[in-house]
Amino acid sequence: MIRKTAVALLLAWLIPLATHQVRLDFLLPLLVLAGAVAVQRGGVTLADRVVVAAAQLFGAACVFGLAITLWPGHLHPTLIAGVALTVLVLLAAATGRTPQMPKMRKDALLAIAVAGVSAVALVPYVARDLGGRLGLPLAGEDIARHFLLYDVIGRTGGYLFLRPEALRPFVPDAELTGIANYPQGLHFSYAVLDRFVRSSAHNAAPATAVDVMVWLLVGTYLLLALAVLWAARRIAGPGDGAARLLPVLGLVAAWLVLGDPVTVLSRGYPNELAGLACAAVLTALVARPLTRLGEQTATVALLLVGVSFTYSLFLPYAGIVAALWAVRARLWRRWWAWVCAVAVGCLAAIGPLTAAAASSDSQLLLNGTARVVDRPATVLLVALAAVGVLATGTPRRSPRLRAAGFALATAGVMAAGLGAYQIATIGRPVYYFDKLLHLLIVVALCVLGGLARFRVRLSATVAVPVALFMLVAGGEWHTTPVAPGVKLALGRDRGSPEAARDALLMARMFPDGGGAVNVDLMGSPWRNWSATLGAAALQGQYRHFPGWSGLLYPGGKGGTMDDLDRLVANSPVTVRFFLHDPAASLLVVDTDHPNRPAVRPGQPLPVAFGDPVAPSNIEAARLLAAKYPTKVQLVYATPANP
Template sequence: MIRKTAVALALAWLVPLATHPLGLDFVLPVLILAGTVAIQRGGVTLADRVMAACAQLFGAACVFGLAITLWPGHLHPTLIAGTALTALILIAVATQRTPELPGMRKDALLAIAVAGVSVVALVPYAVRDLGGRLGLPLAGEDIARHYLLFDVIGRTGGYLFMRPEALRPFVPDAELTGIANYPQGLHFSYAVLDRFARSSAHNAAPVTAVDVMMWLLVGTYLLLVLAILWAARRIAGPGATNARLLPVLALVAAWLVLGDPVTVLSRGYPNELAGLACAAVLTALVARPLTRLGEQTATVALLLVGISFTYSLFLPYAGIVAALWAVRARLWRHWWAWVVAVTVGGLAAIGPLTAAQASSGDQLLLNGTARVVDRPATALLVALAAVAVLQRRRVAVLQRRRVAALRSRTDAVLRSSKALRSSKVFQSRNVAAFALATAGAMAVGLGTWQIVTIGRPVYYFDKLLHLLIVVALCALGGLARFRWKWTAAAVAAPVALFMLVAGGEWHTTPVAPGVKLALGRDRGSPEAARDALLIARMFPDGGNAVNVNLMGSPWRNWSGTLGAAALQGQYRQFPGWSALLYPGGKGGTMADLDRLVANSPVTVRFFLHDPTASLLVVDKDHPNRPAVRAGQPLPVAFGDPAAPSNFEAARLLAATYPTKVQLVYATPANP
């Protein structure tokens, strides 16, 4: 045993040392995941063990990031992989577990469902070029700051809330506290995976780095898909046949690719995707815990940490349902459970405490760029989920009577009793119902407060509706346990059709969000993204200048300038130009533009292409702009006809400030 352990520990470092010079570091995360799966014992199927392993690794990575931030090696893939493999071997030795993988036969239907959703979700991204992929979330603005965190964590090698001064060269002073204290568990994980994907110890060029991040964003959505489908399968229970499961998983899959969850991907919210995935896994494990108490405790604890480090808005839900499981499991009887509780409480508090520093007092009242959730569809889903988790109450008395009768027989008969297994399934429905009620109460509570305070529900209410949707999709697994065999099939088809034909806040917009994405009708801002990529290719580090995009239409110019600033590490210079470029504002005059150039601490580089493009006005209080109907794209010539065009204004400034203004006549990239 000692000899085998010594050999394994040696290989834990020799393998990463060999893969790095060969450019094969991308196999190391797969090896770490496989090793984590191999030492699981609490799950019956391979999917159970994979999901538990993913949850454990993500939570552990969030915690490990605290140490990596302080150690000198930072994000070098050899050091990270060697440490992770060593930890796995020591855990296996301590628990006396030899690597073991269960069969996959019971996971076949789940694998088919996940593969189907993955293909449908990947196609819209695979057929687009990088500009098209980046353009989808760039329309929502937040992706620029997500990239900024991903990039600067890669540059500095750790969490920025632990050393915010490292972020100062990249962001305006006014935004330093907010960005530095934003939850960074996922950004840190992305930075680590980027190193493994490229077998590098350093950041890539901006265009390469953002390409990697976009595929990691898509991968996070696919993990959410796997988590929800697996959770529905697990809540259905071991007695659900494939014939009963098929329509349920088909309905869940349809909702994932047609409904609101796919908009979280297309609008570019990676943290929320990860938080929702953790919430889905937690919901399933609280409803039907793993068979090993130690593994269950570790997994729940690490899920709480993962949610804290990614999307702390969901932490109250996670804490409540985790507390329910802890009470039902009577953890207070074990001394080690108290140690775990104190440790997890301290680690899980990091997310809310840092978020509190990053937030204003009215943070939950702020609006944002997330798509408004389809209200009728969500109400229908919650109603279906409620029926799924509550319908077995009608037969609960009969089941209890059967169990009581069987208790008078031998233990062997009791252990093999189908009625006893059914009773356990009923208990899981109770917990799933509690989880659904908790998520619903959080959404209703916040929505009510927002209506009373500002008159309408906004942004964070929709985020909590996303959580409610995910919990409800997990709870739909209960449909597979209906007394009538074809009930789930009869429900799934019309509901999926209902989701297919319309979308929008009140289900009045033709075609579902997922269909719009697949057909290319949801484009985002691909021209802006291609402009940003063009600027970043020409000047990867910004060229000691603020690069201002004036090549086309107003939204294209604003988003392109924002995207380029993030890619080049020059976001610090962007806010000063944002008000002038932002199409939804009052605009700016030639005097305002002149003042920005005069006060700029760095060179100003204007990118020009279309001579008809304009944005300036003569009078900001009474701007003379073309009338545009709501929902229609803004014209390229959006400025006041009496004000200089973009070409004219840039040339005037170049003549006034010949050593400070540069003009670049660029040709935008084609798709």
């Protein structure tokens, strides 16, 4: 045993050294996952072990990031893989566990459902070029700051809330505290995976780096789909056959790709996707715990850390349902459980504490760019999940369904409570209410597994019409033809591809910004604003963007020639204007009474959006170049075509 362990420890370092030399580091995360699966014993099927192992690895990576931030090796793939494999070898030696093939029962049906979701979700990303892929989340704006965190963590090698000064050169002073303290567990994981994907110890060029991030965003959504489908199957129970599971998993899969969960992907919220995936796995494990208490405790603990380090808004839900399991398992009787509780409490507190430092007193009342959740469809989904838990009185005899019902009620009460608070304070529910509805939807999809105990005909009679209903309609009140997922797959939900291509063009020409703030004036207003934001993030020049945001933002009052002149005069760096369309305009003569073209709601803004009396974009840029010849640069660029 000692000899085998010594050989395994040697291989734990020789393999990463070899893969790095031949640029095959992308195999190492798969090897680590396979090793984590091999030491699992609490799950019955292969899917059980894969999902649990992935959840454990993500939580462990969030914790490991605290140490990596302080060690000199930073994000080198050989060092990270060597440490991970070493830990797995020592864990296997300590527990005496050798690789063991789990049962494949029911995994085939789950695999088909996951493959179906993956195929539909991948279509709009595989079919588009990089500009088209990036344009989808760029319309939601937040992706620029997510890239900023991912990029700077890659540059500095660790969490920025531990050393916020490292972020100062990249962000405005007014936003330093907020961005530095944003939960960074997923950004850190992305930065690490980027190293393995490219077999590199350093950041890539902006276009390559953002391409990797977009695919990691898509991968996070696919992991969410796997987590939800697995959770629904697990809550269904071990006794339900494929015939009963088929309509339930079909309905869950349809909701994932047609309904609101896919909008979290298209709008570019990677942290929320990861938090939802952790919540789904936790919901399943609270309803049906693993057969090994130690593995169950470790997994629940690491899921709490994962939620804390990604989306702390969901942490109250995670803490409440985890406490339910702890009480049912009578953990208070075990001394080691108290030690674990203290350690997990300290680690899980990091997310809320840093988020509190990054938030204002009215954070929960802020609006955002998330799509409004389909209210009637959500009510229908929750009702179906409740029927699956409560009908025929089975919960009285099933701790599994009682726990699932408790989880559903917890998520529902949280959403209702925040909605009531927002209505009482500002008169309507906004942004974070929809985020909690996303959590409620995911929990309800997991709890739908309870429907599998009904007769096959009854399950199919419910699942098929509901799935068709989701297919043909969508929107806030389920009145808009075509569901969000269908719009995404068919290309009707385009995002801002032209803006993304402009941002990529600017970043390719000047990867580090070229010592200037780069301002897009080439086309229509939203395109210019989003492209300038995207380029600022890609070039590491976001520090200079906020001052230009007010002038470029189409939803504001606009700006005059004097406002534009003032921005140039006060700019601490050179101003580089990108120009193309002679008709493009944004300036007005009077910001209190802007003379702009009338545009119907929902229609794109015209390229000539400014006051006809005010200078066009090219005219204004030329006037400023003549007035500030050493400070203003003009680039006549040709926008990239798809």
